[in-house]
Structures are given as C-alpha cells and as structure tokens.
Amino acid sequence: MARQVVILLHNAIEATGIQRIILDTFGITAHQASGIGELLQLPTDAIDLVVTDAQYFLENLKVFLPRKARTLVVVDRPVQGDGDVKLIDVQQDTDQVLAALSHFLGEKEEENNQPNVLSGREIDVLRLVASGMINKQIADTLNISINTVLTHRKNITAKLGIKSVSGLTFYAMMNGIIDPK
Amino acid sequence: MNNLTLIHHDTKLSDIVIAEPTALTVLNRFGIYLGLGDLTVARACDNLGIDKDFLTTILNTYLHESYFPERILASFKAATIVDYLGQTNNYYAQFQLPNIERHFNLLISKSDPANNNLELMLRFFHEMNGQLLARIADDRNHWFPAILQAEAEAEARSQDADALSGDRVQEPEDTVEDKLGDLISMMVIHLQGDHDSNLALAVLMALANLKKDITQNNRIRNRLLLPIYQVLSKA
Numbered sequence: 001m002a003r004q005v006v007i008l009l010h011n012a013i014e015a016t017g018i019q020r021i022i023l024d025t026f027g028i029t030a031h032q033a034s035g036i037g038e039l040l041q042l043p044t045d046a047i048d049l050v051v052t053d054a055q056y057f058l059e060n061l062k063v064f065l066p067r068k069a070r071t072l073v074v075v076d077r078p079v080q081g082d083g084d085v086k087l088i089d090v091q092q093d094t095d096q097v098l099a100a101l102s103h104f105l106g107e108k109e110e111e112n113n114q115p116n117v118l119s120g121r122e123i124d125v126l127r128l129v130a131s132g133m134i135n136k137q138i139a140d141t142l143n144i145s146i147n148t149v150l151t152h153r154k155n156i157t158a159k160l161g162i163k164s165v166s167g168l169t170f171y172a173m174m175n176g177i178i179d180p181k
Numbered sequence: 182m183n184n185l186t187l188i189h190h191d192t193k194l195s196d197i198v199i200a201e202p203t204a205l206t207v208l209n210r211f212g213i214y215l216g217l218g219d220l221t222v223a224r225a226c227d228n229l230g231i232d233k234d235f236l237t238t239i240l241n242t243y244l245h246e247s248y249f250p251e252r253i254l255a256s257f258k259a260a261t262i263v264d265y266l267g268q269t270n271n272y273y274a275q276f277q278l279p280n281i282e283r284h285f286n287l288l289i290s291k292s293d294p295a296n297n298n299l300e301l302m303l304r305f306f307h308e309m310n311g312q313l314l315a316r317i318a319d320d321r322n323h324w325f326p327a328i329l330q331a332e333a334e335a336e337a338r339s340q341d342a343d344a345l346s347g348d349r350v351q352e353p354e355d356t357v358e359d360k361l362g363d364l365i366s367m368m369v370i371h372l373q374g375d376h377d378s379n380l381a382l383a384v385l386m387a388l389a390n391l392k393k394d395i396t397q398n399n400r401i402r403n404r405l406l407l408p409i410y411q412v413l414s415k416a
Contacts, residue, residue, distance in 0.1 A: 166355055166360060171367065
C-alpha cells in the first residue's frame with residue numbers, strides 16, 4: 001500500500017523542498033496540508049509520517065504527542081532533543097536529511113521482509129541506467145540531483161548484488177523493466 | 182580464507198595442495214602435477230630448474246591476499262612471469278571459458294524453455310567472455326612482448342620506451358571481475374523458474390573458480406610483473 005506523508009510547515013519553500021526530496025528518493029508524493037485543521041481530518045492510522053515545524057508542534061502538543069513516533073520536526077539549527085521526537089535539521093547536508101527520512105520511510109520495506117525489492121524510483125533509475133544514460137542525464141531526465149542518482153544507484157547495487165552497468169541491464173531485461181534487445 | 186601459513190623452501194607441496202587445492206592450478210602451470218609424494222618447494226624447483234625464491238613468491242602471492250613481496254629479486258625474470266601468466270591466459274581461453282559455456286548451454290537445454298532468464302545470463306556471460314579474451318589478446322600481442330623485448334634489450338632500453346609505454350587495451354568502466362561477480366549474484370540471488378540444479382551448481386562453481394583464479398593471478402600481475410614493468414620503463 002502506498003505510504004501517506006503529510007507536510008505541515010509554515011515555510012512553503014521548505015515544504016516544497018522536502019516534498020521534492022521525498023518524491024525523488026522514495027517515490028512518494030507527499031501532501032502539503034494547509035493547516036492543522038486539515039491534518040485533524042485525516043485518520044491517525046492512515047498517515048505514515050507527518051513532517052512539521054517546531055511552532056506547529058509546540059502549539060499542538062495534544063495532536064502530535066500521540067503520534068510522535070510518526071512525526072518529524074523540522075528545525076533550522078542544531079537542537080538537543082529528548083530522543084523521543086525525531087528532529088530534522090535543514091542546515092544539515094543531504095545525506096543526513098535523507099537518513100532522517102529513511103528512518104520513517106525505509107521501515108516498510110523491512111517489514112515486508114523483501115530487502116532486495118526495488119522502490120518505484122529505483123526502478124526508474126535502473127531503467128535509465130539500462131538504456132545507457134550516464135548519471136548526469138539520469139539526473140536531468142528525472143529532475144533530481146546527481147547526488148540523489150548516486151544514492152539510488154548505491155541502493156540498487158546493495159539490494160541486487162549487481163554493480164556493473166551490463167549486469168544491471170541484463171537484470172532489467174530478466175525482470176521486464178526493459179525489453180530484451 | 183585458507184588455513185595455510187606462509188610457504189617456505191622446505192614446505193611440502195602436498196601440504197600446500199591439501200590445505201588449498203587451487204594451488205594445484207599454479208603448480209600445473211610450472212609442470213608440477215598430482216602424485217606429489219614428499220616433494221618440497223626446493224626439490225621441485227631443483228628438478229625443474231626453477232628459481233626457489235621465485236616459486237615461493239608466486240605461491241605466497243597467489244594464496245595470501247595480504248602477502249606483498251618484500252623485494253623483487255634480480256633472479257626474478259620477467260620472462261618467467263610472462264610465461265606463467267601466458268599459460269594462465271591459455272587455460273582461461275582454452276579450458277575454463279569454453280567449459281562454462283558448455284555447461285551453460287546444457288543447463289539451458291534442460292530448463293524451462295519459456296524462461297528466458299538463463300538465455301539472458303548466457304548473453305551476459307558472452308559479453309564478459311569477449312572482454313576477457315580481448316584482455317588476453319592485449320597481453321599476448323602488446324604487453325608481454327613489450328616487456329620481453331625490454332628485458333632482452335636492456336642495454337638499448339631507451340629506444341624501447343615507446344613500446345613499453347605503448348597503448349594497452351583500455352578496459353571499459355566495468356571490469357571482467359565486476360561482471361563475473363554480477364553473474365554469480367544473478368545465479369545465486371535472482372535465478373527464476375525451473376532448472377536442473379546439478380547443472381546450475383556446475384555453472385556456478387565454474388564461474389566462482391574462474392573469478393577466484395583471476396583475482397589471485399591479478400595479484401601476481403600487480404605485485405610482481407607490474408613493478409618489474411615499471412622499473413624497465415623508467416630505466
């Protein structure tokens with residue numbers, strides 16, 4: 001089942017940036033909520049992750065504390081958390097932001113006990129690798145950064161145990177991701 | 182990886198092969214075969230006219246990943262290493278690669294014809310096979326002759342500098358070793374459909390043996406022949 005991610009931030013640019021990172025890396029289209037009221041209308045169990053900011057969080061503790069295990073609070077400077085609520089510092093580099101998001105969005109694959117199953121976005125990248133594109137072309141085609149392409153490729157190789165372009169191409173043919181030539 | 186300690190002149194060849202049977206492929210390339218009795222490294226070398234330090238170094242480099250020869254002795258002739266690696270290449274080209282292909286074809290003939298997995302793996306094998314044969318041809322036609330010529334004409338070496346630094350086949354980004362590893366992963370992790378498990382095992386073991394042999398001989402290329410090549414090119 002597709003994972004539901006809601007973004008509730010005061011800063012629209014940050015919200016759009018995080019929405020883009022989630023789409024590029026996990027293939028999930030996150031929903032930008034217009035306010036706390038919209039979040040309250042959604043059933044708690046239906047949401048895998050809420051990304052919010054410290055202001056929303058502190059002003060709505062009754063809403064967030066029951067779902068703190070599935071809440072990520074965006075901060076713009078290093079903050080000493082109590083370990084109970086996961087924080088994401090937008091000043092950190094991309095890898096650390098991705099690691100924080102993976103904490104929530106990577107869990108479902110482990111639950112499925114299928115660690116070598118590629119995500120939708122990884123299949124997109126694999127298809128383009130198999131078509132002969134270099135990393136820059138893949139980044140331009142999918143509108144993502146080269147670093148994100150490299151992260152996807154690293155994950156694909158770790159999941160499949162295949163690292164050469166030829167090997168990945170034949171894997172893609174074997175699994176119907178591209179047509180056998 | 183293996184239980185073998187470092188090999189010395191007085192080490193018995195039978196102890197080496199019992200501890201690590203792949204050592205026999207190295208000994209075979211020096212004309213030493215099964216029925217080893219209590220032959221030691223030193224006595225085998227005396228019988229065959231091979232330098233004792235040289236065979237000891239070759240065996241240690243082949244068998245121990247962490248072994249780096251402390252010094253390349255003057256008695257190590259590039260020609261002997263080239264001869265050894267040439268025989269190794271011949272073994273790949275004339276025996277191991279055709280053997281894998283034969284087993285692959287048998288495996289496909291006894292598997293579900295609707296399953297194209299194995300056909301695609303065989304195509305991938307053909308690609309790797311072509312790349313390895315190109316490397317072997319480059320060794321035979323360019324790299325080895327250049328080294329031999331430089332060694333033979335050491336006094337007129339400066340005129341051979343161009344030959345020594347001449348074109349080598351430019352390996353594509355993905356090496357033969359990468360592709361062999363990928364083929365093994367494909368069989369172990371991703372093989373689908375009905376197939377003959379004994380023949381699949383035979384293909385897998387042959388691929389794994391080839392990969393191991395190439396990796397071990399790469400150490401001889403890189404830790405023994407390459408330093409000699411570099412000395413010859415700079416002199």
